[in-house]
Amino acid sequence: MGKPPNAIRRSDKSRKATLAAALDLCAELGYSAVTVEAIANRAGASKATIYRWWPSKGAIVLEAIDEAGLAPKTFPDTDDLAADLHTQLCGILSVFTDQRLGPAFTGVLAEGQLDPGLSQELRERLIEPRLAQCYTRMRNAQDRGQLATDADLDVAMDLLHAPIYRRHVLGYPLPTPDYLDKLIEHTLRVLAPASATTSSRARRDLAEAPPNHPE
Amino acid sequence: MGKPPNAIRRSDKSRKATLAAALDLCAELGYSAVTVEAIANRAGASKATIYRWWPSKGAIVLEAIDEAGLAPKTFPDTDDLAADLHTQLCGILSVFTDQRLGPAFTGVLAEGQLDPGLSQELRERLIEPRLAQCYTRMRNAQDRGQLATDADLDVAMDLLHAPIYRRHVLGYPLPTPDYLDKLIEHTLRVLAPASATTSSRARRDLAEAPPNHPE
Numbered sequence: 393m394g395k396p397p398n399a400i401r402r403s404d405k406s407r408k409a410t411l412a413a414a415l416d417l418c419a420e421l422g423y424s425a426v427t428v429e430a431i432a433n434r435a436g437a438s439k440a441t442i443y444r445w446w447p448s449k450g451a452i453v454l455e456a457i458d459e460a461g462l463a464p465k466t467f468p469d470t471d472d473l474a475a476d477l478h479t480q481l482c483g484i485l486s487v488f489t490d491q492r493l494g495p496a497f498t499g500v501l502a503e504g505q506l507d508p509g510l511s512q513e514l515r516e517r518l519i520e521p522r523l524a525q526c527y528t529r530m531r532n533a534q535d536r537g538q539l540a541t542d543a544d545l546d547v548a549m550d551l552l553h554a555p556i557y558r559r560h561v562l563g564y565p566l567p568t569p570d571y572l573d574k575l576i577e578h579t580l581r582v583l584a585p586a587s588a589t590t591s592s593r594a595r596r597d598l599a600e601a602p603p604n605h606p607e
Numbered sequence: 608m609g610k611p612p613n614a615i616r617r618s619d620k621s622r623k624a625t626l627a628a629a630l631d632l633c634a635e636l637g638y639s640a641v642t643v644e645a646i647a648n649r650a651g652a653s654k655a656t657i658y659r660w661w662p663s664k665g666a667i668v669l670e671a672i673d674e675a676g677l678a679p680k681t682f683p684d685t686d687d688l689a690a691d692l693h694t695q696l697c698g699i700l701s702v703f704t705d706q707r708l709g710p711a712f713t714g715v716l717a718e719g720q721l722d723p724g725l726s727q728e729l730r731e732r733l734i735e736p737r738l739a740q741c742y743t744r745m746r747n748a749q750d751r752g753q754l755a756t757d758a759d760l761d762v763a764m765d766l767l768h769a770p771i772y773r774r775h776v777l778g779y780p781l782p783t784p785d786y787l788d789k790l791i792e793h794t795l796r797v798l799a800p801a802s803a804t805t806s807s808r809a810r811r812d813l814a815e816a817p818p819n820h821p822e
Contacts, residue, residue, distance in 0.1 A: 422721065423721065498720060499721065501776060502720040505775070506637065514778075551790075554770045554772065557776050557777070562734055563723065578759075578762055582794075
């Protein structure tokens, strides 16, 4: 026996209000200062209702980030691998830099480093589905001869994604979209099929040749 | 007027006891649960004395990690760049995996992501001095023709160091020493001087050829 339609509508409204309250409060107070009680108050829900749906503050925030959909789960495939990787990495970057999502994601990421359970939820909910799509996209590129068939895709994932995390974790400025292109270019060059290595190096040398005009 | 020798000896002993207490307590309780008061009790010092020397728990822990010296400040230079990078990256890895230092470093790294002041101390005290040495070592390799003169060293720093941080932050298993070698090999290949690109690729293909024996 399901709930009557009105109750479902009401609870979906309450669920969305809770997720919105969690993101807003993280942006206003910083993740550490936000409590489940404050989220309940802001959402006009009871603490008991919230705990019926989510086990913890971290779980609410993770769901809110996921539903905000800034980093699309579906990896683009335009047949231009570098462009598609740029789109996906900019999606990840936007979760860090977005005024509303950034403080929530930053907080849940930091707390996950001291809480293995939350870290596992973070991987399962946000990271793994997107990573799986990225692997699929890279394997398609291998099938099309755009990447070496023996290219190490685990290394590729690290080279492409890790700089954003390192810079965030150590408090350095995040990569710019131009810098992401540079990372993508380096990564694809080292993973290129053997026949393409020399010519892509030559293309790069050509592209970087100083312009031929008097100074 | 300096302190008499006995007072200096006493205070140095007390300083070392405080640093040791901080690391031990982090390993026993986890960073979050450690207080300045608990450190003072364990070290047999007063809280007032500790606050005369350090502004916060984070500052004590940073100094303790730095003095433990697991990640050497002096970058090796054996003229084998790959081997030297391996030594340095294993040093960074050991700070994460060491039973005594790991919980302290993990904690201060996580807290730094929510505390810009602590993050700055972390960079100034632990990261920057080592990074500067790494840049110097890479520039020496450029001077010796082992890296392209136009190799982008900022990209190199990211490709080499970032995977350790990404894996730690997301709770994935840290790179193994063998995996670090793979990362170093990929990074040096993409930053090799133009004349070396084809031959290093050929060497790799040779090294990865399947062994010639029946299965």
